[in-house]
Amino acid sequence: MNRHTSYHDFSFGCEHQGYWNNRCSGYALAAILKDLGQNRFFQFKTSYKIPLGHIIYNQLQASQRIYLRKSPNSVCTRFINNPVNMQKNSHHILPSVIVTYCQSIHLSPILYYSQEKEESIFRSEILKEDLSGLTNSRCQQILSDDFKQQTYKHKYLLALTRYQHWVALKQENEYFYLFDPAPPKLGGGTTGPCIFENALPSEKYIKKGRYSTKYFYEIMIGLY
Structure with a gap:
């Protein structure tokens, strides 16, 4: 992927999450909100x-x-509160929580997911339980090969990649910019513009050696 910096990408004002924490979801979403703020769609202080x-x-x-307090013995609660899954007292954020939050700030989120793979980023029982509370209008199960088709319906996207890491994408004229909130020394930063397959290649292409990246995915939230 070629590195490109312009007013179209995420590089202006984007901040990185720092080392050894699980705050990627907040920083990926912040990149989108800041971009929207530049276009005066959102005002925030x-x-x-x-x-x-x-x-x-x-x-x-x-x-x-608040969400997990309602089900203290649930699969999701045990996963989130397991010390193995925590870093510096920061927890992973469940996909449904991000969808509900985005809905509260009028970003019209739709979550797409696939459970075709043998090893899911979120184990299937966690994902099934977490998404059970979302309405069909906010959550759609699709085939892995259909992700690309869905992305072009949205200006912005959040994607959950391997290692349970959230990244942000922005579409401009059918090309994509990707912002990874990880520190630059760990591969974070802004890349693009590029076609969707270069921004988020599917796992089958990585295995064939066509791409070398950590950005294969199986959960995506379309915004705006």
């Missing part, structure tokens, strides 16, 4: 001392605590 991504992650985590 934040302290210069606290990154917007950190604030959004804290809001997501607070919403998730």
